[in-house]
Amino acid sequence: MDELYTRAEEKMGKTIRSMEEEFKSIRAGRANAAVLDRITVDYYGTPTPIQQMAAISTPEARLLQIQPYDQSTLKAIEKAIQASDLGINPSNDGRILRLAFPPLNEERRRELVKDVSRVAEEGKVAIRNIRRDTVEKYKAQKKNGEITEDDLKKAEADVQKLTDKYCKLADEVAAAKSKEITEI
Numbered sequence: 001m002d003e004l005y006t007r008a009e010e011k012m013g014k015t016i017r018s019m020e021e022e023f024k025s026i027r028a029g030r031a032n033a034a035v036l037d038r039i040t041v042d043y044y045g046t047p048t049p050i051q052q053m054a055a056i057s058t059p060e061a062r063l064l065q066i067q068p069y070d071q072s073t074l075k076a077i078e079k080a081i082q083a084s085d086l087g088i089n090p091s092n093d094g095r096i097l098r099l100a101f102p103p104l105n106e107e108r109r110r111e112l113v114k115d116v117s118r119v120a121e122e123g124k125v126a127i128r129n130i131r132r133d134t135v136e137k138y139k140a141q142k143k144n145g146e147i148t149e150d151d152l153k154k155a156e157a158d159v160q161k162l163t164d165k166y167c168k169l170a171d172e173v174a175a176a177k178s179k180e181i182t183e184i
Helices: 003-024 071-083 106-143 149-183
Strands: 040-043 046-049 054-060 063-068 097-100
Touching: 003 106, 003 149, 040 071, 063 071, 071 097, 106 149
Parallel strands: none
Antiparallel strands: 040 046, 054 063, 063 097
């Protein structure tokens, strides 16, 4: 395969990995440290991820424990979690923050499945945009006389097959996350 095809495949793979990362931050009723990935704390004027400031453990299925390395940052971490869209208030015992994840009700499960579907659709749109951009580059090569009409048709067909493969993969990843949410 040529460079344009390889680059398109790399970008589509990155799109799938990005979707998977976003799915990790959707809490599914179980305690998962990945829900804290997007939360940063103002640490001496620098936004710092919680994972760099504290030890995070899961003593029970629905409980996250956050123990700061520097006890003076406990309040700042607590405020950052409260200000986030996590929807859980941490309990503070002066040394450790605890996040208790309530079991999901049916309405919340449906909302989370909708979020998963939205992220999957955004991923598929990004994949289709990569296809469009790649095909346009092939057409420009044809116009410049770098490739023949037959090469263009073959390249378009190959890029379409690649797009179909990655769109299917996006659907599979989304279906697995939706199943995880509904089975808890």
